[in-house]
Amino acid sequence: xxxxxxxxxxxxxxxxxxxxxxxxxxxxxxxxxxxxxxxxxxxxxxxxxxxxxxxxxxxxxxxxxxxxxxxxxxxxxxxxxxxxxxxxxxxxxxxxxxxxxxxxxxxxxxxxxxxxxxxxxxxxxxxxxxxxxxxxxxxxxxxxxxxxxxxxxxxxxxxxxxxxxxxxxxxxxxxxxxxxxxxxxxxxxxx
Numbered sequence: 001x002x003x004x005x006x007x008x009x010x011x012x013x014x015x016x017x018x019x020x021x022x023x024x025x026x027x028x029x030x031x032x033x034x035x036x037x038x039x040x041x042x043x044x045x046x047x048x049x050x051x052x053x054x055x056x057x058x059x060x061x062x063x064x065x066x067x068x069x070x071x072x073x074x075x076x077x078x079x080x081x082x083x084x085x086x087x088x089x090x091x092x093x094x095x096x097x098x099x100x101x102x103x104x105x106x107x108x109x110x111x112x113x114x115x116x117x118x119x120x121x122x123x124x125x126x127x128x129x130x131x132x133x134x135x136x137x138x139x140x141x142x143x144x145x146x147x148x149x150x151x152x153x154x155x156x157x158x159x160x161x162x163x164x165x166x167x168x169x170x171x172x173x174x175x176x177x178x179x180x181x182x183x184x185x186x187x188x189x190x191x
Contacts, residue, residue: 006138015032016069016105023073024053030061034071041095049152049188054093060112062096062105070096070105074113080151080182081126086173089117091126101169106135114139117169124169125183127162127191141167146178159183162191 026034038046039052054073062070072094079088091113096105117124128136137143144166148159166181183190 008156016064018108032052033068038095054070059064060109070109078184086122122173123171149182150190
Protein backbone atom coordinates (compact mmCIF):
# COMPACT_ATOMS: atom_id res chain seq x y z
CA UNK A 1 0.00 0.00 0.00
CA UNK A 2 1.33 3.41 -0.79
CA UNK A 3 0.21 6.98 -0.77
CA UNK A 4 1.72 10.07 -2.29
CA UNK A 5 1.75 13.69 -1.33
CA UNK A 6 3.35 16.89 -2.51
CA UNK A 7 5.85 18.82 -0.46
CA UNK A 8 4.69 22.24 0.63
CA UNK A 9 7.92 24.19 0.23
CA UNK A 10 8.65 26.26 -2.86
CA UNK A 11 12.13 24.72 -2.95
CA UNK A 12 11.05 21.07 -2.73
CA UNK A 13 8.00 20.19 -4.85
CA UNK A 14 9.08 16.62 -5.58
CA UNK A 15 6.55 13.89 -4.96
CA UNK A 16 7.16 11.92 -1.80
CA UNK A 17 5.88 8.35 -2.00
CA UNK A 18 4.98 6.61 1.25
CA UNK A 19 4.85 2.85 1.46
CA UNK A 20 3.46 0.84 4.35
CA UNK A 21 5.28 -2.37 5.19
CA UNK A 22 5.19 -4.69 8.18
CA UNK A 23 8.54 -5.04 9.93
CA UNK A 24 8.82 -8.60 8.58
CA UNK A 25 8.63 -7.24 5.00
CA UNK A 26 11.04 -4.31 5.34
CA UNK A 27 14.41 -5.20 3.79
CA UNK A 28 17.30 -5.21 6.29
CA UNK A 29 19.04 -2.40 4.35
CA UNK A 30 15.91 -0.21 4.66
CA UNK A 31 15.58 -0.96 8.38
CA UNK A 32 19.22 0.08 8.77
CA UNK A 33 18.56 3.31 6.87
CA UNK A 34 15.50 4.01 9.03
CA UNK A 35 17.48 3.46 12.22
CA UNK A 36 20.25 5.78 10.97
CA UNK A 37 17.65 8.42 10.07
CA UNK A 38 16.17 8.20 13.58
CA UNK A 39 19.57 8.33 15.28
CA UNK A 40 20.42 11.45 13.29
CA UNK A 41 17.04 13.13 13.78
CA UNK A 42 16.93 12.58 17.54
CA UNK A 43 20.65 13.27 18.07
CA UNK A 44 21.72 10.86 20.86
CA UNK A 45 18.20 10.70 22.34
CA UNK A 46 17.13 7.53 20.49
CA UNK A 47 18.33 4.19 21.82
CA UNK A 48 17.88 0.46 21.18
CA UNK A 49 14.74 0.30 23.35
CA UNK A 50 13.20 3.17 21.34
CA UNK A 51 13.99 1.30 18.12
CA UNK A 52 12.53 -1.91 19.55
CA UNK A 53 9.27 -0.05 20.26
CA UNK A 54 8.92 0.69 16.53
CA UNK A 55 9.29 -2.94 15.46
CA UNK A 56 6.57 -5.52 14.95
CA UNK A 57 3.99 -3.26 13.35
CA UNK A 58 3.62 -1.25 10.17
CA UNK A 59 6.32 1.16 9.01
CA UNK A 60 5.46 4.21 6.91
CA UNK A 61 8.53 4.77 4.76
CA UNK A 62 8.72 8.04 2.81
CA UNK A 63 10.86 8.05 -0.31
CA UNK A 64 12.03 10.84 -2.62
CA UNK A 65 14.34 10.14 -5.55
CA UNK A 66 15.20 6.70 -4.13
CA UNK A 67 16.24 8.14 -0.74
CA UNK A 68 14.51 7.38 2.56
CA UNK A 69 13.36 10.81 3.76
CA UNK A 70 10.88 9.92 6.47
CA UNK A 71 9.85 7.15 8.84
CA UNK A 72 7.12 6.36 11.32
CA UNK A 73 5.60 3.18 12.69
CA UNK A 74 2.36 2.09 14.29
CA UNK A 75 2.32 -0.86 16.69
CA UNK A 76 -0.47 -2.36 18.74
CA UNK A 77 -0.64 -1.60 22.45
CA UNK A 78 -3.31 -1.75 25.12
CA UNK A 79 -4.28 1.43 26.92
CA UNK A 80 -6.65 1.33 29.87
CA UNK A 81 -9.22 4.08 30.15
CA UNK A 82 -12.67 4.22 31.68
CA UNK A 83 -12.47 0.62 32.87
CA UNK A 84 -11.66 -0.73 29.39
CA UNK A 85 -8.51 -2.10 27.77
CA UNK A 86 -8.49 -0.35 24.40
CA UNK A 87 -6.80 -1.74 21.29
CA UNK A 88 -4.54 1.16 20.43
CA UNK A 89 -2.45 2.01 17.40
CA UNK A 90 0.61 3.51 19.06
CA UNK A 91 2.70 5.72 16.76
CA UNK A 92 6.45 5.42 17.21
CA UNK A 93 9.69 6.69 15.72
CA UNK A 94 8.44 9.50 13.48
CA UNK A 95 11.36 11.37 11.98
CA UNK A 96 12.44 13.36 8.96
CA UNK A 97 16.02 14.55 8.30
CA UNK A 98 16.48 18.21 9.19
CA UNK A 99 17.10 19.18 5.55
CA UNK A 100 13.69 17.76 4.56
CA UNK A 101 11.58 19.21 7.38
CA UNK A 102 8.71 21.61 6.72
CA UNK A 103 8.17 20.12 3.26
CA UNK A 104 5.20 17.86 3.98
CA UNK A 105 7.17 14.65 4.52
CA UNK A 106 6.09 14.17 8.15
CA UNK A 107 2.50 14.94 7.18
CA UNK A 108 2.62 12.28 4.45
CA UNK A 109 4.03 9.75 6.93
CA UNK A 110 1.39 10.65 9.51
CA UNK A 111 -1.44 10.45 6.96
CA UNK A 112 -0.47 6.86 6.17
CA UNK A 113 -0.21 5.94 9.86
CA UNK A 114 -3.50 7.64 10.72
CA UNK A 115 -5.26 5.63 8.00
CA UNK A 116 -4.03 2.46 9.72
CA UNK A 117 -5.07 3.71 13.16
CA UNK A 118 -8.55 4.69 11.99
CA UNK A 119 -9.04 1.42 10.13
CA UNK A 120 -7.74 -1.05 12.71
CA UNK A 121 -7.78 0.42 16.22
CA UNK A 122 -10.13 1.92 18.78
CA UNK A 123 -7.85 4.94 19.16
CA UNK A 124 -4.40 6.20 18.36
CA UNK A 125 -1.77 7.37 20.84
CA UNK A 126 1.78 8.68 20.84
CA UNK A 127 4.30 10.32 23.11
CA UNK A 128 5.23 13.70 21.63
CA UNK A 129 8.35 15.77 22.03
CA UNK A 130 7.86 19.49 22.46
CA UNK A 131 9.08 19.97 18.87
CA UNK A 132 6.71 17.36 17.43
CA UNK A 133 3.53 18.24 19.31
CA UNK A 134 2.54 21.06 16.93
CA UNK A 135 2.54 18.70 13.93
CA UNK A 136 0.26 16.24 15.68
CA UNK A 137 -2.20 18.74 17.16
CA UNK A 138 -2.53 20.41 13.75
CA UNK A 139 -3.58 16.98 12.42
CA UNK A 140 -6.33 16.54 15.02
CA UNK A 141 -4.43 14.70 17.74
CA UNK A 142 -5.48 15.83 21.21
CA UNK A 143 -3.31 16.28 24.27
CA UNK A 144 -4.22 13.93 27.14
CA UNK A 145 -4.85 16.23 30.10
CA UNK A 146 -5.45 13.63 32.80
CA UNK A 147 -2.94 11.58 34.80
CA UNK A 148 -0.91 8.87 33.07
CA UNK A 149 0.27 5.56 34.48
CA UNK A 150 1.78 2.24 33.46
CA UNK A 151 0.54 -1.23 34.36
CA UNK A 152 3.84 -2.89 35.15
CA UNK A 153 5.24 -5.82 37.11
CA UNK A 154 4.60 -3.93 40.39
CA UNK A 155 1.02 -2.99 39.45
CA UNK A 156 -0.20 0.41 38.32
CA UNK A 157 2.43 3.13 38.75
CA UNK A 158 1.96 6.84 37.95
CA UNK A 159 4.09 8.27 35.16
CA UNK A 160 4.00 12.00 35.94
CA UNK A 161 6.83 12.73 33.48
CA UNK A 162 4.48 11.66 30.65
CA UNK A 163 1.63 13.91 31.80
CA UNK A 164 0.96 16.41 29.02
CA UNK A 165 3.21 14.59 26.53
CA UNK A 166 0.71 11.90 25.49
CA UNK A 167 -1.52 12.71 22.53
CA UNK A 168 -4.45 10.66 21.30
CA UNK A 169 -6.34 10.38 18.05
CA UNK A 170 -9.89 9.62 19.15
CA UNK A 171 -11.68 6.81 17.42
CA UNK A 172 -14.92 4.99 18.11
CA UNK A 173 -14.61 4.91 21.90
CA UNK A 174 -15.70 7.95 23.94
CA UNK A 175 -12.76 9.45 25.85
CA UNK A 176 -12.51 11.69 28.89
CA UNK A 177 -9.27 13.57 28.18
CA UNK A 178 -9.15 14.62 31.84
CA UNK A 179 -9.48 11.02 33.10
CA UNK A 180 -6.70 8.56 33.78
CA UNK A 181 -4.85 6.73 31.02
CA UNK A 182 -2.70 3.68 31.67
CA UNK A 183 -0.39 2.00 29.18
CA UNK A 184 0.89 -1.56 29.08
CA UNK A 185 4.44 -2.29 30.25
CA UNK A 186 7.49 -2.29 27.97
CA UNK A 187 11.22 -1.86 28.46
CA UNK A 188 12.69 1.62 28.11
CA UNK A 189 10.33 4.60 28.01
CA UNK A 190 6.91 3.15 28.75
CA UNK A 191 5.14 5.92 26.84
